[in-house]
Amino acid sequence: MDTEQVRLVPGGPESGEKLAARHRRYVGLSSGRMYRVTLADGGETVGSVGFWERSWRDAPIWETGWGILPEFQGRGLAAAAARAIVVEARAAGGHRYLHAFPSVEHTASNGVCRRAGFTLLGQAGFEYPKGHWITSNDWRFDLTGGDDG
Template structure:
């Protein structure tokens, strides 16, 4: 039996990104963790991203923790983006390897969906995982996003990928 099977019902908490959270960006900066988003960043790029996360507005970045044990399991957030001529929220996440496969990313995506809805600024929340990133696409499906189709998406700047455009209508609740 998989020892993680008992953790399937594990709950998560979203903790607002803070000054002390740069370590988490460093932990997720491996070739394996960044394969679908352009590869690892330099220390200077990580520091700049940490600053953006800490100062993010509108929107918010979070450190995801296990509600049951308090361990940090990853990060998630939502931020403003102009998409197809409309201002929307975009979301993205990373779960540390030792916590993957427990459904924690789905729970975090549901929680960030609720946070974006409570913000009340935009009607739609989008996620743009690479078409070949099976795990992130499964998170979108499990968190109640609707697949709109494939798009060419620039992330990071200067790096184009083929992505799925997943969306939640925050006003309708789906």
């Protein structure tokens, strides 16, 4: 993880124990999916992207998030992965909206949301990781093709 990423993740990098616990949560998702982001020219894994169910403002939604290894950033891979996850969340059905909640300071992830076609709804207090509150941007994609997306 590069210095910029560490600065933008509340609590800093995850310990091996926390990383393993997060992996178990992803494997055990009862709704939603996690995917590897791979290079088209050889299949090398360069990150991950996924969506999962959560309640937001008293309504069920899909939430999404992604991560690309530092040496592969700046190539448009995260935006392509975010566009692909929109397709997967739409196919999964169940919720009208897919949201992303990057920190207001995380310019790269906010740019990914913009390039992937999400609509910025504004800022919100957001708990990430659990026990750490941040100010995030609330980006939304309307999976029905309605008012945004």
